[in-house]
Amino acid sequence: MKIIVDLKEKSYPILIEKGALDHIDSIIDTQRKLALIVDDGVPEKYVETIRRQCPDNFMVYFPQGESAKCFDQYKRLLEECIRHDMTRKDAIVAVGGGVAGDLSGFVAASYMRGIDFYNIPTTFLSQVDSSVGGKVAIDLDSYKNIVGAFHQPKAVLIDPTVLEDLSVRQLHNGMVESLKMGLIQDEALVSLFEKENLDHTRIIERSIEIKRQVVEKDEKESGLRKILNFGHTIGHAIESAYGLDTYLHGECVAMGMLFFIEDEALKKRVLNIYKRLNLPEIPHYDVDTLMSYIRHDKKSSTDSVTIVKVKHAGSFELEEMTFDQIRNVLERGPYAE
Ligand SMILES: NC(=O)c1ccc[n+]([C@@H]2O[C@H](COP(=O)([O-])OP(=O)(O)OC[C@H]3O[C@@H](n4cnc5c(N)ncnc54)[C@H](O)[C@@H]3O)[C@@H](O)[C@H]2O)c1
Ligand SMILES: [Zn+2]
Numbered sequence: 404m405k406i407i408v409d410l411k412e413k414s415y416p417i418l419i420e421k422g423a424l425d426h427i428d429s430i431i432d433t434q435r436k437l438a439l440i441v442d443d444g445v446p447e448k449y450v451e452t453i454r455r456q457c458p459d460n461f462m463v464y465f466p467q468g469e470s471a472k473c474f475d476q477y478k479r480l481l482e483e484c485i486r487h488d489m490t491r492k493d494a495i496v497a498v499g500g501g502v503a504g505d506l507s508g509f510v511a512a513s514y515m516r517g518i519d520f521y522n523i524p525t526t527f528l529s530q531v532d533s534s535v536g537g538k539v540a541i542d543l544d545s546y547k548n549i550v551g552a553f554h555q556p557k558a559v560l561i562d563p564t565v566l567e568d569l570s571v572r573q574l575h576n577g578m579v580e581s582l583k584m585g586l587i588q589d590e591a592l593v594s595l596f597e598k599e600n601l602d603h604t605r606i607i608e609r610s611i612e613i614k615r616q617v618v619e620k621d622e623k624e625s626g627l628r629k630i631l632n633f634g635h636t637i638g639h640a641i642e643s644a645y646g647l648d649t650y651l652h653g654e655c656v657a658m659g660m661l662f663f664i665e666d667e668a669l670k671k672r673v674l675n676i677y678k679r680l681n682l683p684e685i686p687h688y689d690v691d692t693l694m695s696y697i698r699h700d701k702k703s704s705t706d707s708v709t710i711v712k713v714k715h716a717g718s719f720e721l722e723e724m725t726f727d728q729i730r731n732v733l734e735r736g737p738y739a740e
């Protein structure tokens with residue numbers, strides 16, 4: 404399936420296809436000079452398949468994990484671009500999960516004021532969410548995505564075959580972002596998580612379709628795109644408070660969503676899906692600590708935050724909440740009626 408994200412002169416294609424990795428030139432111009440920025444946890448066979456299709460390339464690996472989204476790696480990658488005489492005509496290809504996309508995308512956004520960027524996402528999370536939409540960033544101290552840009556890719560190539568090597572924990576972690584999109588926009592997508600067999604390709608297609616629609620309507624997150632932050636305000640706080648390595652991003656988003664699902668039957672349904680996906684329970688948290696992160700969250704204006712709430716699967720409500728109101732929500736806990 405090919406999906407076009409229509410952003411006028413910044414429009415780009417997304418190819419979702421098993422085996423797409425074997426013919427990346429169907430949406431990537433492989434005849435130009437390409438810097439392949441690769442997560443060192445991506446199985447070598449996939450990296451090699453990509454590399455041999457690019458005649459003029461150089462490769463830079465970065466160490467896997469969220470901690471690579473840092474200034475040191477960012478600087479090192481920029482230095483590699485300079486060392487290889489990258490010009491504005493050349494392009495970067497990210498190979499890996501959300502970390503590869505966010506980090507290399509930010510290099511592409513800033514090197515020589517911005518060069519082309521292709522994304523080949525290899526985790527479930529990046530295939531359903533982070534590879535589309537142009538948000539790129541690195542972390543600073545424990546603040547996630549605090550330094551970044553909007554820089555749309557030239558094309559995104561999604562091959563679900565690469566997920567065969569992904570750990571079950573990573574797979575399920577990524578599924579949370581899909582479930583999130585189902586909860587706010589598409590009840591049928593929620594139902595896909597209740598079927599006997601989880602159809603990865605179908606889940607990816609539906610998720611990308613939703614992400615496309617939202618990004619087209621609001622590229623720079625001035626309005627509608629905020630709905631994709633469902634679960635993220637408290638989720639990010641938990642992620643920061645427990646150190647970026649204890650829980651995975653999606654696991655924290657799953658926890659964060661529970662606080663704002665305002666229908667008991669739906670909450671039950673979602674908890675059953677969480678169980679099936681083996682997601683971790685919410686830890687005993689300290690309200691003050693979480694509040695200090697929420698206050699620093701970049702999405703906060705002065706004393707309130709836009710919160711996404713879900714009452715019925717497939718629809719959302721936005722509510723401006725003060726920090727005091729959020730504190731109350733945290734004090735009551737996620738299971739309050
Ligand atoms: N830009 C956005 O819109 C956006 C949206 C959501 C999340 N994010 C960001 O995405 C990041 C998380 O992304 P992620 O969950 O993909 O994590 P990740 O990029 O860290 O990848 C997870 C792990 O999977 C390994 N891996 C990658 N591909 C593999 C494969 N095919 N087989 C086996 N192992 C493989 C990696 O080495 C890594 O250890 C976070 O930094 C988050 O902030 C960004
Ligand atoms: Zn997310």
